[in-house]
Amino acid sequence: MLALKLAYKNILGAGLRTLLNVSVLSLAFVLIVFYNAMIDGWNRQGKIDTQEWEIGEGQFWHPDYNKFDIYSYREANQEIDANVQQLIDQNEVLPVLIQQATIYPQGRMQSIVLRGIPADQQLLKLPTKGLNMQEGICPAIIGKRMAKSTKLKTNDKVLLRWRDINGTYDAIELRIDTIFKCDVADVDNGQIYIDYHVMQKLMGMKNCATLLVSSNSELKDLDGWNYRSTDVLLKDLNDLTNSEKISGMVIQSILLMIALLAIFDTQVLSIFRRKREIGTYIALGLTRKQVVGIFTVEGGFHSILAAIVGAIYGIPLFIWINQTGLSIGEADMGITVAEVIYPFYSLQLILISIVLVVLSSTIVSYIPAHKIVKMKPTDALKGK
Amino acid sequence: MKYIISTSIALIIVSAILAQSPAEIMQRIDDNMSADNRVIESSMTIHGRRNSRTITSISYSVGNEKSFTEYLSPAREKGTKMLKLDDRLWTYYPANDRTVQISGHMLRQSVMGSDLSYEDMMDDRKLTDVYSAEIEGDEQVEGRQMIILKLTAKVDDAAYYSRKLWVDKEYYLPVKEELYAKSGQLLKRTILSDFKKIEGRWYPMKLNFKDVLKQGKGTDWEIISIKFNTDIPEYLFSKAALKQ
Numbered sequence: 267m268l269a270l271k272l273a274y275k276n277i278l279g280a281g282l283r284t285l286l287n288v289s290v291l292s293l294a295f296v297l298i299v300f301y302n303a304m305i306d307g308w309n310r311q312g313k314i315d316t317q318e319w320e321i322g323e324g325q326f327w328h329p330d331y332n333k334f335d336i337y338s339y340r341e342a343n344q345e346i347d348a349n350v351q352q353l354i355d356q357n358e359v360l361p362v363l364i365q366q367a368t369i370y371p372q373g374r375m376q377s378i379v380l381r382g383i384p385a386d387q388q389l390l391k392l393p394t395k396g397l398n399m400q401e402g403i404c405p406a407i408i409g410k411r412m413a414k415s416t417k418l419k420t421n422d423k424v425l426l427r428w429r430d431i432n433g434t435y436d437a438i439e440l441r442i443d444t445i446f447k448c449d450v451a452d453v454d455n456g457q458i459y460i461d462y463h464v465m466q467k468l469m470g471m472k473n474c475a476t477l478l479v480s481s482n483s484e485l486k487d488l489d490g491w492n493y494r495s496t497d498v499l500l501k502d503l504n505d506l507t508n509s510e511k512i513s514g515m516v517i518q519s520i521l522l523m524i525a526l527l528a529i530f531d532t533q534v535l536s537i538f539r540r541k542r543e544i545g546t547y548i549a550l551g552l553t554r555k556q557v558v559g560i561f562t563v564e565g566g567f568h569s570i571l572a573a574i575v576g577a578i579y580g581i582p583l584f585i586w587i588n589q590t591g592l593s594i595g596e597a598d599m600g601i602t603v604a605e606v607i608y609p610f611y612s613l614q615l616i617l618i619s620i621v622l623v624v625l626s627s628t629i630v631s632y633i634p635a636h637k638i639v640k641m642k643p644t645d646a647l648k649g650k
Numbered sequence: 651m652k653y654i655i656s657t658s659i660a661l662i663i664v665s666a667i668l669a670q671s672p673a674e675i676m677q678r679i680d681d682n683m684s685a686d687n688r689v690i691e692s693s694m695t696i697h698g699r700r701n702s703r704t705i706t707s708i709s710y711s712v713g714n715e716k717s718f719t720e721y722l723s724p725a726r727e728k729g730t731k732m733l734k735l736d737d738r739l740w741t742y743y744p745a746n747d748r749t750v751q752i753s754g755h756m757l758r759q760s761v762m763g764s765d766l767s768y769e770d771m772m773d774d775r776k777l778t779d780v781y782s783a784e785i786e787g788d789e790q791v792e793g794r795q796m797i798i799l800k801l802t803a804k805v806d807d808a809a810y811y812s813r814k815l816w817v818d819k820e821y822y823l824p825v826k827e828e829l830y831a832k833s834g835q836l837l838k839r840t841i842l843s844d845f846k847k848i849e850g851r852w853y854p855m856k857l858n859f860k861d862v863l864k865q866g867k868g869t870d871w872e873i874i875s876i877k878f879n880t881d882i883p884e885y886l887f888s889k890a891a892l893k894q
Binding site for chain 2: 370373374375425427429430432433434435436437438
């Protein structure tokens with residue numbers, strides 16, 4: 267208690283030095299919390315968006331389907347049996363047929379992935395209502411990235427060419443019904459969506475599907491299909507955000523080290539200038555360890571003050587950013603990232619950040635204070 | 651009298667041609683175009699948006715199953731070899747001394763940015779095996795009489811559901827061919843010219859392939875030399891030959 271009181275008085279007495287140390291440390295503290303909250307917010311939004319637009323509560327893949335190998339798409343489809351059909355009728359799973367095809371926008375040849383999805387589905391956020399065949403023209407929906415790369419607009423017509431189940435070329439004209447805005451790049455880049463039943467007819471793949479999107483997290487086993495949980499399907503996103511966290515840690519560490527260096531210097535200077543005070547403490551009966559404790563607490567107290575100061579200006583700032591979000595523009599990086607990111611502050615994140623700052627500042631305070639143990643009280647009283 | 655005789659002979663010849671069934675015409679085209687095996691040295695000129703590039707190669711093929719191609723020029727492509735066995739394709743790149751296997755579907759991709767797919771290059775099935783034919787009519791093209799032949803696939807696995815051929819009545823070779831999708835959409839057009847008689851058969855020495863859905867002038871394919879039914883060593887159709 268004595269150590270805390272003395273530390274408090276000495277810190278306030280140090281004036282500008284304390285202000286400087288506390289300012290830098292509080293900035294490091296706020297930035298650590300903010301950066302990690304941004305990454306967590308991105309990850310959280312990314313997971314929600316991916317589930318809502320693409321993977322639902324998991325997927326069942328045809329055993330030969332490999333998302334990253336477009337040449338596997340051709341053979342990766344199978345007929346839906348009565349059991350799966352029942353699940354489809356109960357809206358437990360959503361069938362999707364995937365094939366490779368080619369479009370010719372403005373006389374350019376472009377390979378695309380053609381996805382057949384039921385027009386009346388409600389499991390995914392894709393605006394599939396417009397996919398019903400109208401007046402002999404096949405409507406299609408595409409994402410804004412795809413629209414940009416192909417220079418297609420709503421109601422534009424584009425020729426689609428594909429190979430049917432026997433390998434025979436076929437071609438029809440598609441009409442772009444809707445251009446949707448989606449933050450999940452995989453749902454958008456190079457993808458064209460048409461009605462599931464129309465696609466079956468075009469491909470000659472009657473009642474076939476490449477994968478099934480599940481709406482039931484309890485459903486994990488279907489005969490003839492390989493289950494892919496949300497954890498497996500979101501692994502890339504998690505890996506990406508984790509790697510961003512690691513690269514962010516480098517910047518945070520530099521900032522924290524600057525703040526800790528300032529505390530270290532302050533401690534070294536304090537011990538040098540306050541030798542008589544140290545000698546007086548020992549003369550009054552305090553053990554050397556108690557004196558080391560007073561100086562360590564004094565140094566560590568900077569971090570407590572930094573947390574309070576950081577909270578004073580950080581909390582209103584965080585609340586404001588949480589309401590407005592942080593816009594990162596429409597830059598398409600080919601990854602799942604929202605245009606506006608809302609940081610996510612978890613209790614765990616705040617506690618870890620506080621412990622990290624307090625612990626590290628206490629350690630750097632202890633290192634110079636430890637020299638006091640070797641001091642002779644008589645020399646200390648003389649200021650030597 | 652002479653006039654009557656010559657007119658009669660001409661009429662007999664014309665009626666003989668007209669009497670030919672579409673299947674017979676198709677058979678005569680096959681007789682000209684198909685062979686058990688062949689060795690072709692050719693140059694392929696790919697016309698890009700900004701410039702054109704020419705690639706020369708020598709190909710050895712046996713039926714529709716086996717094919718071995720070695721690129722001879724330009725320097726960047728020289729030594730690149732391709733081996734096709736059934737629906738599998740291996741490409742050997744001398745720059746990094748690597749052989750890459752390309753799966754079945756890859757055979758449908760464009761060859762070096764041209765208007766031809768690997769399948770187009772290697773598909774040598776006889777027309778009579780894949781299509782049934784009907785005569786759509788006659789047409790005169792550049793002063794020569796042509797029979798317009800419409801082919802419709804009779805097998806399930808034909809790449810093009812229908813074709814339209816303008817067949818020269820003298821050479822029994824198409825001067826123009828159009829390839830259609832199942833829906834009737836025109837996909838590709840081939841112009842054949844410079845017919846030469848080689849080993850008792852007429853053969854086009856120049857071809858222009860055009861993907862009509864794509865912009866550009868298409869791809870020119872010119873035959874430098876061609877040999878039919880020659881001895882091709884069996885070892886060429888092995889992966890070991892790629893690195894030799």
